Amino acid sequence: MAFVAATFVRLCGYLQDPRLVANFQRTMRRGGDLLGEGGDHHPVEGRPPQSSPIRIGRSTPGRGTHPGTRRRRWRRGRIRRTTGPGTWGTGLRVNLGVMVFIVRNRLLFYLFTFGTELGNEMFFIAFFPFLFWNVDALVGRRLIVVWAWNLFLGQSTKDLVRWSRPASPPVVKVEVFYNSEYSMPSTHAMTGTAIPFSLFLLSCGRWEYSFSFGLSVALAWSLLVCVSRVYMGMHSVLEVITGFLYSLLILAVLQPMLDAIDGFYATHPLAPLAIVLSHVGMGLLAFSLDSWSTSRGDTAQALGTGVGTALGTHVNHRLGLLTDPPLSALPLAVPAAGFGLVGRSLARFVLGVAVLLVCRMVMKAVTIPGLCRVFGIPAGDVRSARQHMRVELPYRYIVYSAVGFCCVSVVPFVFGMVNLA
Numbered sequence: 019m020a021f022v023a024a025t026f027v028r029l030c031g032y033l034q035d036p037r038l039v040a041n042f043q044r045t046m047r048r049g050g051d052l053l054g055e056g057g058d059h060h061p062v063e064g065r066p067p068q069s070s071p072i073r074i075g076r077s078t079p080g081r082g083t084h085p086g087t088r089r090r091r092w093r094r095g096r097i098r099r100t101t102g103p104g105t106w107g108t109g110l111r112v113n114l115g116v117m118v119f120i121v122r123n124r125l126l127f128y129l130f131t132f133g134t135e136l137g138n139e140m141f142f143i144a145f146f147p148f149l150f151w152n153v154d155a156l157v158g159r160r161l162i163v164v165w166a167w168n169l170f171l172g173q174s175t176k177d178l179v180r181w182s183r184p185a186s187p188p189v190v191k192v193e194v195f196y197n198s199e200y201s202m203p204s205t206h207a208m209t210g211t212a213i214p215f216s217l218f219l220l221s222c223g224r225w226e227y228s229f230s231f232g233l234s235v236a237l238a239w240s241l242l243v244c245v246s247r248v249y250m251g252m253h254s255v256l257e258v259i260t261g262f263l264y265s266l267l268i269l270a271v272l273q274p275m276l277d278a279i280d281g282f283y284a285t286h287p288l289a290p291l292a293i294v295l296s297h298v299g300m301g302l303l304a305f306s307l308d309s310w311s312t313s314r315g316d317t318a319q320a321l322g323t324g325v326g327t328a329l330g331t332h333v334n335h336r337l338g339l340l341t342d343p344p345l346s347a348l349p350l351a352v353p354a355a356g357f358g359l360v361g362r363s364l365a366r367f368v369l370g371v372a373v374l375l376v377c378r379m380v381m382k383a384v385t386i387p388g389l390c391r392v393f394g395i396p397a398g399d400v401r402s403a404r405q406h407m408r409v410e411l412p413y414r415y416i417v418y419s420a421v422g423f424c425c426v427s428v429v430p431f432v433f434g435m436v437n438l439a
Contacts, residue, residue: 033256040188042248042255046126126249133246134193136239137206139316142213144371146323147425151370151433152363154350156342157220159283159331159426160276164216165209166297166324167272168265172205173317174304175264179203181257189251196252204253205316207261210243212269219273226349283328284335293328297321301415305407314407318414325415326422333427340430366438370429377424381417389413 032038135141142165149158181202183191191197214236222232244262247253253261283289304317334340343350353359386409390396393408433439 030256033259034254036184036186036189036254038255039184039248039251039253040190043190043251046123046130046249129242130246130249133210133242134206134250137210137243137247139319142209147370147374147429148363148367150425151366151429154221154224155340155426156280157217157224159327160220160280161213161216162324162327162422163276163279164212164269164272166320168208168212168268169205169317169320170300170304171268172203172208172261172264173199173314175203176200176205177304183252184254186251191251193250193252201253202257202260203264204244204247204257204261206247207240207244207253207258208265208268211240211262211265214239215266216269216273219269220276224348224350226351280331283331289332290329293325293332297325297328298415301411305411315410315414318411319418322415322418323422326419326424327426329419330423330426333423334430339427362438366433369432369436369438370425373429373432374421374424377428378417378421381420382413385413385416 146158146162146165149161176199179202180200183197183199183201218232218236221227222229240262244258247258248255283293286292298321301318301321304321305314389409389412393406395406395409396402430439
C-alpha cells in the first residue's frame with residue numbers, strides 16, 4: 019500500500035512539473051529566445067536561475083527592443099511581435115528584456131486558440147442564447163445549471179487549494195488574462211468537459227442523430243479544450259486531468275437530478291425564493307474564500323445567469339411561454355439546413371443578442387454607480403470599485419440575472435411580436 023501511495027505521489031509530481039508543459043509546447047513546434055537589453059539573445063531552452071523572476075506585462079518602449087521588430091499592443095497585457103517574414107509570436111516582459119516566442123505552426127496555434135475559446139465565458143455567452151432560441155430551450159436551461167455548478171465548485175476549489183500557475187520560464191504564457199487566478203483544477207477543462215458531455219446526454223434520444231457521432235463530438239470538444247490549456251501554458255498536465263475527472267464526478271451526481279431541478283424551477287410556488295437564496299448563498303461562500311481575482315467575477319456571473327434563467331423558466335411556465343414539445347413528439351428530427359431556416363436562425367440570434375446587449379448596458383450603467391453610492395465607495399474608478407465584494411457580487415448578480423431572464427423570457431416574447439417565434 020505504501021508503494022502504491024509513493025508511486026502515485028511521484029506520478030502527480032511528474033504531471034505537475036512545468037518542464038512537462040514546456041516540452042509539450044516545444045513539441046508543438048514553438049521556439050523561444052530571451053532578448054536582453056540591447057537585443058542580446060539568450061536561449062530559453064532550459065530553466066534559468068531561480069533568482070531571475072519572470073512576469074507577464076507590456077514591454078517598456080526602448081527596453082529589450084530587438085532591431086527590426088514591429089510592436090502591437092494587445093489588450094489583457096499581451097504583446098504580439100513580428101520578428102521577420104512569416105514568423106510571429108508573443109512577447110513577455112522579463113525584468114528589462116523581452117521573451118519572444120516564434121509560432122512555427124500557425125494551424126496548431128489557431129486550433130488551440132479556438133480550443134481555449136470553447137471554455138471561455140464569451141463563448142458560452144453566445145452559445146447558450148443560440149441554443150435557447152434556435153435549437154432546444156429545455157437542453158439550454160439544463161446546461162446552464164451544469165455550467166453554473168461546475169464554475170462554482172471549480173473556482174471555489176481553486177481558492178481552497180491555491181496552487182499557482184506553471185512557472186514561466188520554462189513555460190511560455192501564451193494567455194495571461196487568467197494569470198491572476200489559481201490553477202488547480204483547470205476550470206476550462208471542467209466546463210470544456212461538462213458542457214459537451216452533458217449536451218450529449220441531454221440530447222441523445224431526444225434528437226435523432228447517431229450515438230457514435232454525438233459521443234465523438236463530445237470527446238473531441240473536451241480533448242481540444244484540455245490540450246489547449248497545456249499549449250497555452252496556463253495549466254500543468256495534472257491540473258487539466260484533475261479538472262477533467264472532477265467535472266465527470268460533478269456530472270455523474272448532477273445529471274440524474276436535472277429533470278427534478280428543472281421541474282422544481284418551473285412549477286414549485288416557492289421556486290423563486292429558493293433560486294435567489296441558494297445562488298446568493300453560493301456566491302457569498304465563493305467570495306469569502308480568497309482575495310479579489312477574475313475568478314470571483316466569473317463565478318458570480320455564472321451564478322447570476324443561473325438565477326435569471328431559472329426565474330425565467332418559472333415565469334414562462336406560469337404564462338405559458340416557450341413551452342417544450344410534448345413527449346409524443348420525441349425524438350425530434352434534425353431539420354434540413356435551407357436558406358429559410360438559416361436566415362430565420364440568424365435573424366433571431368442577431369435580434370436577441372441586440373436585446374441582451376441593451377439590457378446589459380442599461381443594467382450596468384445603473385447598477386455600479388448605484389451600489390457605489392449605497393456603500394460609500396468612489397465610483398470614479400470602475401475597476402477598483404468592482405474589486406469590493408459589496409459592489410462586485412450584487413453587480414454581477416443583478417446584471418447577469420437580468421440578462422439571463424431576458425434571454426429566456428423577454429427575447430422569445432419579442433420574437434413572437436416580430437413573427438420570428
